[in-house]
Amino acid sequence: MKAAVWYKAKDVRVEERDIPALEDNDVKVRVAWTGICGSDLHEYLHGPITIPAEKPDPLTGKTAPITLGHEFSGVVEEVGANVSKYSAGDRVVINPLITYGNKEPEYDIYDGFNFVGLGQDGGFADYVVLNEKHLYTIPDNVTLEEGALVEPTAVALQALKEGNLQEGQTVGIFGAGPIGLLTVLAAKAQGAKEIVVFDLSEARLQKAKELGATHVVNSGEKDPVEATKELIRAGFDVTFEAAGVEATVNQAIRSTTARGTVVIISIIAKPIAINPIDLTNSGVKITSSAAYEPDVYQKTIDLIASGKIDVKRAITKRIPLDTIVEDGFVALTKDKSEVKILVELSGEK
Numbered sequence: 001m002k003a004a005v006w007y008k009a010k011d012v013r014v015e016e017r018d019i020p021a022l023e024d025n026d027v028k029v030r031v032a033w034t035g036i037c038g039s040d041l042h043e044y045l046h047g048p049i050t051i052p053a054e055k056p057d058p059l060t061g062k063t064a065p066i067t068l069g070h071e072f073s074g075v076v077e078e079v080g081a082n083v084s085k086y087s088a089g090d091r092v093v094i095n096p097l098i099t100y101g102n103k104e105p106e107y108d109i110y111d112g113f114n115f116v117g118l119g120q121d122g123g124f125a126d127y128v129v130l131n132e133k134h135l136y137t138i139p140d141n142v143t144l145e146e147g148a149l150v151e152p153t154a155v156a157l158q159a160l161k162e163g164n165l166q167e168g169q170t171v172g173i174f175g176a177g178p179i180g181l182l183t184v185l186a187a188k189a190q191g192a193k194e195i196v197v198f199d200l201s202e203a204r205l206q207k208a209k210e211l212g213a214t215h216v217v218n219s220g221e222k223d224p225v226e227a228t229k230e231l232i233r234a235g236f237d238v239t240f241e242a243a244g245v246e247a248t249v250n251q252a253i254r255s256t257t258a259r260g261t262v263v264i265i266s267i268i269a270k271p272i273a274i275n276p277i278d279l280t281n282s283g284v285k286i287t288s289s290a291a292y293e294p295d296v297y298q299k300t301i302d303l304i305a306s307g308k309i310d311v312k313r314a315i316t317k318r319i320p321l322d323t324i325v326e327d328g329f330v331a332l333t334k335d336k337s338e339v340k341i342l343v344e345l346s347g348e349k
Contacts, residue, residue: 003067003125004324004343009047012068012325020121020129027086027132028078029094031345032144033318034123035071036328037152038177042267043068043118044329049269050118059098059112060120070096070115072123073138073147075348083132092135093147094123095154095297109291124321126345136297139305143349146304148342149311154292154300155179155265156186161296162289163238163263167191172228172236173213174252175243176204178340179265181211181314183240188212189308196231198224198248201336211313219251228255240265246272259283265290314340321345 003017022028042049053064076090086092096116103111116122116134138147156179165171171192173180176199187195188211196215197208205216217227228235235257241249244266252262253274262284278284292300303309316339319327328341 001126002321003121004069004321005065006043006047006051006068007065008053009043009045012044012329014322014324017067017125019127022078022080022129024080024082025131026080026129027076027083027135029074029092029128029130029135030077031072031074031123031125031128032348033073033148034069034343034345035148035152036324036332036341036343037071038179039070039115039118039267040068041329041332042269045333046269049267050114052119057114057119059100059114062120066118067121067125068117069123069125069343070094070117071148071151072128073144073150074128074346075144076135077127079132086132086135086137091138091144091147093138093150093301094128094130094134095136095292095294096122096134096151097291105293105295109293113291124324124343136301138301142301142305145315145342145349146311149182149314149340150297150300150304152178152340153182153186153304153309153311154297155290156183157300157303158292158296159183159240159263159265159289160186160190162287163240163261165190165192165238168193169237170194170232171196172232172239172252172255173197173208174224174239174241174248175199175266176201176208177242178314180240180242181208181339182311183242183265184208184211184213185309185311185314189303194232196228196236198227198251199243203337204339207337207339224251225254234258236260238263242266244268250274250278253278253284253286256282256284259285261285261287264288315342317341318344
C-alpha cells in the first residue's frame, strides 16, 4: 500500500509499505479521507515532538519511521476473529487517542497519551489496521469527508468543556488556524453570545466571519488587549489560545475577564514566559486541552449529524497523497488562506 511516512523533520516520503497483519481484536480500515493537522505540520517542520524517534514509545512500542495522519475516516474491509461490533462495509471514523486505559474517562485521556499517526502508523495510507476500540460508526447522513473532521472538532468541543463555556457567555479566540476556526463553530453551536477572533491573516479572519465570529481583529493592525476593551469591556468569559506563541498567550490572559478562564489548545513547541502578576491581579485561570473524552467524541459525531456544526465549511482543499508534502505541508506554511486540507485516499463519500 502507499503511505506518507515521517523519517525526520522536513523528510516525509510517500512510499510503498506492507499492510500490517490483522490480530484478533483488530479491524482493517480502507482509508477514505485524512485531514492534515497542525500537529502533523509541527512534526514536519520541527519534529520529533510527539513521534518516538530515538526509542520505542512506551504505549505502542513503535519508533520512527511512522506513517502520519490521525484525522481520518474510512470503510471497514476486514475484522479480526474476536470483533463483533463491526463488519465489512461499515463506515467509521477513528478516535486516535492512545492511553494505558487504567483510569476513568475524564482522567484516562492523559494516562500515557499518544495518538495513532504519531505514536504508531496512521491514516495517510491506503489501509490502517487498528484495535476496534479506536472506531466509531458514523450515521448515513454524515459523509466520510465530514468524518475526517470529527477528530479536530472534538478537540474544540473538549476545549469548550475545559473552559466551562456557558450559553450567553463571551469568547475570545487567538489564532484562526484549523483548530481556532473549528472552535468558532463549536462555540457558536454552544450558544456563545460574542465570538471575537484575533489573527494576522486577513484571509483567515474572513473565514472566521464566515463560520460565525461576531468580530475579527487583525493583531498586526490593532493591539488585541485594547481591541477587547472596546468590544467586550469586561473581557472575555472564556479565551482560547490557538496560535501557540508567547505573545498570544499573554494577550489571551490580559483579555480575559476577572476570574475567567484561558484554555490553551495550541501546540507550543518550546518554553515561553508569562507574567504571574497578570494572574494574581485578576484571578484568571489557565487550563489546557489536547485530547477528548469518549463521550465528547460521540457528541461531536452527533452534532455534525444534526447539522448544528457544519464542518464542511472548514474544508479549503482536497489533494492526492502523492503531493502531500508540496500541496499539503508546504502550502500550509505559505498560504494562510488554507484552513483544513483533506488528503484523498479512496475518496469514498
